[in-house]
Amino acid sequence: MTAAAPEPKANMGQPAPRYDAVAKVTGRATYGSDMPLDNPAYAFLVTSAISKGRINSFGLDDAKRVRGVIDIVTHENAPKLKESKLFSNGGYAGTTIQPLKSADVAHDGQIIAVVVAESYEAAREAANRVKVSYTTVTPSASFDSPGTTKAAAKGQNSQFKEDPKVGDFAKAFDEAEVKLTASYETPTQHHNPMELFSTSCAWMGDDLVIYEPSQYVYGLKNGVAEQLGIDADKVRVVNPYVGGGFGSRGSMTPRTAIIAGIARRLNRPVKLVPTRDQGFTIATYRAETRHEIKLGARRDGKLVALRHEGVEVSSRPDPYCVGGTKTTTRLYACRNVDSLVSIVRADRNTPGFMRSPPEVPYLFALESAMDELAVKLSMDPVELRRVNDTTSEPIAGKPYTSRSLMPCFDEAAKAFGWAQRSVTPKSMSDGDWLIGYGCAATCYPTQMGPSAARIRLQRDGRTRVEIAGHEIGTGAYTIIAQTASERLGVPLEKVSVFIGDSDLPPAPVAGGSNSTASTCSAVMMVCDRVRQRLFKALMPNESLTDKAKETVGIGQTPTTQAAKSDRPLDLEKAFDALGAGVVEEYGEWKPEGAPLDSFKAMHSGHVRLVGGAAMKDKIAYAFGAEFVEVRVNRFTHEIRCPRLVGAFAAGRIMNPRTARSQLMGGLIWGMSSALLEATEIDERTARYVNDNFADYLVPVNADVPGVEVILLSEQDDHINPAGAKGLGELANVGTNAAVCNAIYHATGQRIRKLPVRLENIEV
Amino acid sequence: MRPFVYQRATDPDTAVQVLSAAATANHPLTRATAQPLAGGTTLIDLMKLDVMRPAAIVDINPLAQGWSAIEPGSERLRLGALAKMSDVAAHDEILRNYPVIANSLKLAASAQLRNMATLGGNVMQRTRCSYFRDVSYENCNKRNPGSGCAAMDGVNRMHAVLGTSDQCIATYPGDFAQALIALDATVEVTGRSGTRSMPFAELHKAPGNTPEIETTLQPGELISAFVVPGRWPRSVYLKARDRQSYEFALSSAAVALDVQDGTIRDARVALGGVATVPWRAREAEAQLKGQRFDDRLAQRAADAAFAEAKGRQHNSFKIALGKRVVVRALQQAVTMEI
Structure with a gap:
């Protein structure tokens, strides 16, 4: 075992190497734009240089003269598309701003023309030669711009159902022995997955194949079909590998139906590879947020009052919001809680999911405030969390299915050396560098969605698992293979996994960290059916069938020891008895509490996630604790983060290797979010200025010399058959606050606005 | 393209x-x-x-065969313009006698870029101003003379506070040039009438009313070599930036000192990340020369270096930062063991 492949503890699977490791490191893994097409035409986007206004006219003569140009598509000649509703409103789209529909421009970088040519180079050159005349209207860029509107999220966003509250906050806060009121801000951020927002569309008669990085092939298939006005069965989305998603590919963007429409008109495959900067405006992003936290506590640290008000930015037409108060109002024991989420509409593209969408901004505010409260109380911030730890959430009193928050704090504190810190701010240093330690809680809701799977087992043990899941770099292939291998008792190397294809049995969106729980629960259920077929063939008497049912564990039975106790099944004999060489089963699984239309919705590409705080009589979250060391240079005020230590508990860990990798990536992203990442908006023009990797900073190796991930054993039999809590979005939540808390310890200065830049430090 | x-x-x-x-x-x-x-x-x-x-x-x-030699001598250092940044940064004698040069190169860009990039190309590197690099912005006097400057009242955190004009505030982005200008380097230029030499300080032009004209090179002229007189073992390149590597300077200082018996006989200070061109801070040097070093002297020199600085909405912090960088670089140079 190595650091990369940690020794499994109780309720953890083996750290099997990645199923797709060799394909990826040898370049054989084919991503969307790698897919071979027969005589493709190449598309290049022209995007708007204004954020609000109208296109008066295009000057296309110069562009059309470029050799190889086939067509230039604008709103004047674009294929007609049907409108798609926002995903939260029963549709598939991440934005209802549909480009090429009219001369109107609604945001910076909106698609206003598509150049199609015989080569990528010709398309790009011609796009550079397109001239556009605009009538510009002064746009509203963000919170402080004139012309925005603000209203409560509740009532306009159907997925934001309540502003959680309980007790009498005002009175309790008023009477509290210790009070804290503080405001926090988080910036605009963009996902910037390595794979660009490409799409390739190829028609075979009336059938359309789309090669595109997507986190939801069923959603994309159905959404594009709806926009094109064709039957969803005519559309297939293929993406065996996705070069990162982070939420940016969860809902449909306008580009796909546009390119599909152009390909249909040309009767030729069309391939689009947009640029990095276009990715900032043709897809979604994390919008900036503002928060006010009020905490009231007793002298002993017990919270008596908590209020969290959040304000978020969205586009003019779409009421997107993340509404993280559902988490922050339930994290700690407190009898008087109040909250409010509002949305400010500006002339921007519609924001969308980005890794831990609600938790990242909202926990930054709460976990910073908890640290501030600990300072006011002269308490160890770890002990403040302990005093307010709870086994049930305070709003409705529902029990957490499991909660290892304090064990995570204790393990991480020990590994970090928290006890060695000098408590007083600005009291630790090393040469030019002031040293600070900080910590914060992290958490993420445990979510599941209905999923199907098809599994074929051959006499020789070779197994084929088919499920339209997504490999976005998380390790989906690997853990699906491990699950089938364990459940069927066949060697891992005999299992083949097919995912990333909408012709396969449906799986949920790879979002909300639900994939492992959902797909593995479905795979387990279908494996059990395969076993049952064999048991029945081999031992066709009543009691043995019952035994098979009981021991292999079907339906909702949690994983526990069920599968393991069934080794005696002799495949050769069972297949002889069956009189066949292959057993194949298809099944559909849905989580407890899933809505009645779950299976129907699953096939039509609509998400039906359950879990987190929305469960009927319980609440399910994964927890962790994060500790960071920051160093602040007393001369340059540069801020560096040499150590990140996180301990996490997330139910069954399917594979400690891939889990560690996810959590490590999350910690690094969290540090990046605290210190580096921000999309700069030009206030005058509502345009993104640093829309490239040179100016939108993410960490390099030298920024993260020490990252330690500790996996805690945890068993939870109340969530899903796999017993797994999603952890992909767990680690980047607490880091923002942990970094700022450490900066406070290093400098005595409290920073409440991200990212923290050296000019914000006043040593 | x-x-x-x-x-x-x-x-x-x-x-x-x-x-x-x-x-x-x-x-x-x-x-x-x-x-x-x-x-x-x-x-x-x-x-x-x-x-x-x-x-x-x-x-x-x-042309690399003739133009890429690294030639340290007792009186001077000659660097061919086509020498790779990585080769010069790792050269033993340069590390020993010109640490300011070695570090200015080593702290620039990434390993991959340093392996490709040449010294001549490096000093000719054009600004990273976002508005200059994005042609969808019409207003850029450097790219589109007379069109205005979008950065002046736009997002200008990375922009210059020294050497600016009302036409352009784009920062000169390089690091190596600060070492050259500090050490009084000359640049050898090959053109139609053969090879000529000029002070490196005369190569770049501040934006003034013609930000589109960035250098004094004549049509056809190519930089063929740099010559650095003397040796400067007591020299430092200090670079402050948002991340630990692969990032342009928010503020940097190239400092070289000649200290004898506690007295500064000669001092060279150049600034990066804060100016429109490679910036020699002669006012700072004047404060230092002939003085005994202490922290107050360093502060006076730093104040002098930025006396004329003008900040805009997002980059005013560079004035205070730049001074602290100068102070620290001077302190480091004075205490170097050579």
Whole structure:
């Protein structure tokens, strides 16, 4: 075992190497734009240089003269598309701003023309030669711009159902022995997955194949079909590998139906590879947020009052919001809680999911405030969390299915050396560098969605698992293979996994960290059916069938020891008895509490996630604790983060290797979010200025010399058959606050606005 | 990117001929229809962005045999313009006698870029101003003379506070040039009438009313070498930036001192990340020369360096930061063990 492949503890699977490791490191893994097409035409986007206004006219003569140009598509000649509703409103789209529909421009970088040519180079050159005349209207860029509107999220966003509250906050806060009121801000951020927002569309008669990085092939298939006005069965989305998603590919963007429409008109495959900067405006992003936290506590640290008000930015037409108060109002024991989420509409593209969408901004505010409260109380911030730890959430009193928050704090504190810190701010240093330690809680809701799977087992043990899941770099292939291998008792190397294809049995969106729980629960259920077929063939008497049912564990039975106790099944004999060489089963699984239309919705590409705080009589979250060391240079005020230590508990860990990798990536992203990442908006023009990797900073190796991930054993039999809590979005939540808390310890200065830049430090 | 003709220069004369023929009088060289290609790390980037649109590229890498030597001597250091940044940064004698040069190169860009990029190309690197690099912004006096400056009241955190004009506040982005200007380097330029030398300090032009004109090079002229007089073992390059590597300076200082018996006999200070051109802080040097070093003297020198600085909405912090960087670089240089 190595650091990369940690020794499994109780309720953890083996750290099997990645199923797709060799394909990826040898370049054989084919991503969307790698897919071979027969005589493709190449598309290049022209995007708007204004954020609000109208296109008066295009000057296309110069562009059309470029050799190889086939067509230039604008709103004047674009294929007609049907409108798609926002995903939260029963549709598939991440934005209802549909480009090429009219001369109107609604945001910076909106698609206003598509150049199609015989080569990528010709398309790009011609796009550079397109001239556009605009009538510009002064746009509203963000919170402080004139012309925005603000209203409560509740009532306009159907997925934001309540502003959680309980007790009498005002009175309790008023009477509290210790009070804290503080405001926090988080910036605009963009996902910037390595794979660009490409799409390739190829028609075979009336059938359309789309090669595109997507986190939801069923959603994309159905959404594009709806926009094109064709039957969803005519559309297939293929993406065996996705070069990162982070939420940016969860809902449909306008580009796909546009390119599909152009390909249909040309009767030729069309391939689009947009640029990095276009990715900032043709897809979604994390919008900036503002928060006010009020905490009231007793002298002993017990919270008596908590209020969290959040304000978020969205586009003019779409009421997107993340509404993280559902988490922050339930994290700690407190009898008087109040909250409010509002949305400010500006002339921007519609924001969308980005890794831990609600938790990242909202926990930054709460976990910073908890640290501030600990300072006011002269308490160890770890002990403040302990005093307010709870086994049930305070709003409705529902029990957490499991909660290892304090064990995570204790393990991480020990590994970090928290006890060695000098408590007083600005009291630790090393040469030019002031040293600070900080910590914060992290958490993420445990979510599941209905999923199907098809599994074929051959006499020789070779197994084929088919499920339209997504490999976005998380390790989906690997853990699906491990699950089938364990459940069927066949060697891992005999299992083949097919995912990333909408012709396969449906799986949920790879979002909300639900994939492992959902797909593995479905795979387990279908494996059990395969076993049952064999048991029945081999031992066709009543009691043995019952035994098979009981021991292999079907339906909702949690994983526990069920599968393991069934080794005696002799495949050769069972297949002889069956009189066949292959057993194949298809099944559909849905989580407890899933809505009645779950299976129907699953096939039509609509998400039906359950879990987190929305469960009927319980609440399910994964927890962790994060500790960071920051160093602040007393001369340059540069801020560096040499150590990140996180301990996490997330139910069954399917594979400690891939889990560690996810959590490590999350910690690094969290540090990046605290210190580096921000999309700069030009206030005058509502345009993104640093829309490239040179100016939108993410960490390099030298920024993260020490990252330690500790996996805690945890068993939870109340969530899903796999017993797994999603952890992909767990680690980047607490880091923002942990970094700022450490900066406070290093400098005595409290920073409440991200990212923290050296000019914000006043040593 | 637009189509272009690719030519390999087999000898300096041909390169100069082709390049000078493509330049037009009274037109900035950066807009000439033929451009020299060395490491390509700036030019190709800007061509992809449609900022530079040469019709022809003259690949001068074949000239490397004559133009890439690293020649340390007792009186001077001569560096061929086509030497790779990584080779110079790792050279033993440069590390020993010119740490300011070695570090300015080592702290620039990434390992991959340093392996490709040449010294001559590096000093010619064009600004990273976002508005300059994005052709969808009409207002850029450097790219589109007379069109205005979008950065002046835009997002200008990375922009310059020294050497600016009301036409342009774009920062000169490089690091190595600060070492050269501090050490009174000369630059050897090969053109139609042979080779000439000039002080490196005369190579770059502050924006003034013509931000599109960035250097004093004449049509066809190529940088063939740099010459640094003397040895400067007591020298430092200090660079403050948002991340630990692969990032441009928010503020940097190239400092070289000659200290004898506690008295500063000669002092060189140049600033990066804060100015529109490689910036020699002679006012700071004047404060230091002939004095005994202490922290108050360092502060006086730093204050003098930034006396004329003008901040804008997002970059005013660079004035205070720049002073602290100068102070710290001076302190480090004074305490160096050589």
